[in-house]
Amino acid sequence: MGLINRLRQFLPYFGTLPGTWIVVALGAIVGATTEPMIPALLKPLLDRGFQQGSLAIWTVPVTLLLLFGVRGLAGYVSQIGLTKITNHGLLAMRKDMFNTILDGHMKMFADQSSSALSNTVVYEVQNGSVMLVNSLLSLTRNGLTLMALTGYLLYLNWKLTLIVAAVFPAVALVMRILTRRLHSLTKTNQHATDDLAYVVEENVMAHRDIRLYAAQAAQAERFNHLSEKLRRLAMKSTVAGAAMTPMTQMLAAVALSAVISVALIQSASSGTSVGEFVAFVTAMLMIIAPIRQLSEVSSPITKGLAALERALALIKLTPAETEGEFIKVRANGDIRFEQVNVQYSPESAPAIRALDFSIKSGETIALVGSSGSGKTTLVNLLPRFVDMTSGRIFVDNHDIREWSLKSLRSQYAFVSQHVVMVNDSIAANVSLGETIDRTKVIQCLDAANLLTMIESLPEGIDTVVGHNAMQLSGGQRQRLAIARALYKNAPILILDEATSALDAESERAVQNALQNLMHQRTTLIIAHRLSTVMHADRIVVMNAGEITETGTHQELMASNGSYSRLYQLGLGEPTPV
Ligand SMILES: Nc1ncnc2c1ncn2[C@@H]1O[C@H](COP(=O)(O)OP(=O)(O)OP(=O)(O)O)[C@@H](O)[C@H]1O
Ligand SMILES: [Mg+2]
The missing domain is CATH 3.40.50.300 (P-loop containing nucleotide triphosphate hydrolases)
Known part of the structure; x- marks a missing residue:
């Protein structure tokens, strides 16, 4: 899929603020057009400024201040606009992803570990959208600057400019090859990160068994193996990404030296003014910064896209139930x-x-x-x-x-083999999904033979139970689940x-509640x-x-x-x- 099409998929998330995009684009255009004005100022300054009287002194500082003022403001406005767009899109994507987790087809939980899912929803979209949107701004800003400066160069001396242009196909080729490599490395990296997170998740869940069965060595080995893999991938990805900058810069240097040599030869034969020559070389040198930044933009675009595409896959590829x-x-x-x-x-x-x-x-x-x-x-x-x-x-x-x-x-009311509680108050757990009716909560807890115990807690039914109600015993958790089923009062149990x-005693007590419930x-x-x-x-x-x-x-x-x-x-x- 081409880059444009890949970006287009994210329009529903990042394209919802057309006004802001226009402000950002205007900012980028204004910023870019001010660039060639700096070398353009040099020309009259050198040609006329040093001849007394032909240029008023005040014009230079005023123009410079104005120029930098406009340029700074444009950059500031577009940065803010862009942050707005990024976070807007990020929020919308996160909401959709979480809704998929809440409502999507349950096969997703068989396909992906919980650490992979939380990784995607929490970290990947965040990093992905910041990387992507920032690099897109950099692409636009530097692309426009490059165009403005090239336009100015063409206007000054088109022959010299053609020499610069000859280098571009080579730059494009280098970028293309390295981008492909980066993309596949980024994908591998995502899977390796998931695997690592999964090992951590498993070892957190099984922390007792690991200690009891002395399985630390094998687990550490698993972890080290994956960490080592991630280290190698990070190195490979840097090797590929970092090569891009010096390679494009070398190509730029080739163009620059050619231009300066040709310009010097030209100026000897045709009477180019000093001002024009300095303006040309300054613009030439200024063109290196956007070229360098453009050459660096492809790595974050690749990584950002890969991260966001994974998030999008979760939303798009998980069928609705x-x-x-x-x-x-x-x-x-x-x-x-x-x-x-x-x-x-x-x-x-x-x-x-x-x-x-x-x-x-x-x-x-x-x-x-x-x-x-x-x-x-x-x-x-x-x-x-x-x-x-x-x-x-x-x-x-x-x-x-x-x-x-x-x-x-x-x-249905369902009391299953595996009781899961949310980290909220006892009352909220009992009335899960409904509004809390405190009297009813107390009745249900009483029927589930849990009220005496709950009332002895400092905050009673408002006590927060903690991560999966770990503060409660297995039997207490089960009785809490029974209270929840009683509260739901569903026709099928x-x-x-x-x-x-x-134990036999509490079972007998709960049995009454269950008998009532089954009635x-x-x-x-x-x-x-x-x-x-x-x-x-x-x-x-x-x-x-x-x-x-x-x-x-x-x-x-x-x-x-x-x-x-x-x-x-x-x-x-x-x-x-
Ligand atoms: N999510 C799953 N994926 C694949 N196979 C499964 C899954 N859940 C259960 N099975 C398989 O289906 C069969 C029936 O499992 P089930 O959990 O229904 O048994 P059960 O009668 O409830 O057993 P128990 O008394 O141990 O709870 C088993 O062979 C099990 O391996
Ligand atoms: Mg079973």
Whole structure:
């Protein structure tokens, strides 16, 4: 893709302030046109200024001050305008990226690590947009200066100027080759940075295991390997980028020496004035600065573009979650699975196979089965956290793909195997997504058997729980999640080992709350504890993605099948987390 097209992709973000762009462009034009005025001033000064009386003394300082005043103001205004444009675009892009994280298709979380995502949203767009916009300004300003100075040179002496022009194709070639190399290095660098951030993320998460299993040496090795790779890449990228400046400067020097030699020869034959010659050489020398800056601009443009393109890819390539339009305020809670298959990847065995099953409104279903038999996958299908490979699922006789996602997801309260809390107050965590009703929060905490503990905290329900509620014990966190589910008061309740981290006593206490919660609600409950499973209306036994048995506890015990064997093994009681 050509540079213009690549830049054009960012128009929706950085092109929204046309007025500011015009001010910036005007600033650049004014700044550029003042450049040749400096050598142009030298000409009358040298030719006439030193002959007494032909030039008023005051004109020189006044013109100079005016010139620099205008030039400074133009630069100042365009710098400010540009910062406005950069930050405006940056803000819009960040918002879109974060919305993608909030609403985009969940496959993005399987494709990218959380450190890579935060890297893109927090750092890359910031660096990328500053680099890109600044270098675009430099490109415009220096390009215009170059044009203005070249115009002036042509006006003074076009033959000399043609010599300068001959160097340009060579400069362009050098820039092109080096830019390609820089681009591929920048890409590699992005991936290596992600990998490094990921190692840090993993080691922060697993800090206890690393210490307990003395895995430091291997982790340090991983980290060093990647850091070393980044060091080499940084060197390579500097080697490529830094070569650009001296190479273009050498070419400029060649042009300059040719010009001066030719000018000297010319002035001997044709009567060029001293003023004209000095003006020409001054303009020549002044042209080096914009050329040098232009030669340096391609590295930040390349890097900035690569960073922003990655951000854009997150927004553009993450599909939206597909959804229908069906909306229901409160579902009855009838669920039906029809020939549902789930396969996580083409190579792996299906996690759910040809599942046919229905659940009536208000029924309590217990799912049991050995680890990996597909229980979590099955319940994750309902709020569409996992997409089925084939088959259909109906909630209240409507295919879940026809439901609006917001409406569909509002029908479930979910207490999962992995409780996640946000770093906010207990009240905000319990009422997540809704406005805080303090009385209701207290009732729910009470029902989840957590109120005594919370009330003993210095700030009660306003206590901030910290990063993923690490200050709470595993069982307390689980009860907080139960309180959250109670607060939501949704028609369908899904409990995936919701009480696995509780001791027998608190489980019994929570059990009451759960019984209340299950009352008149469709409930799917995955549990290893017999006490929970026994009271279910129906027990569904799963094995390798298939339902092998269904029935009440008594029926299944009588049939003497896999449930009774599981039962004898204690339903595979889990070890508390
Ligand atoms: N995100 C995923 N990507 C790929 N495979 C997965 C994913 N989640 C689960 N699986 C696979 O699907 C199968 C069913 O997993 P699932 O989590 O549904 O089992 P489970 O019955 O809930 O087990 P457990 O009792 O241990 O929680 C397993 O073989 C597992 O390896
Ligand atoms: Mg599970």
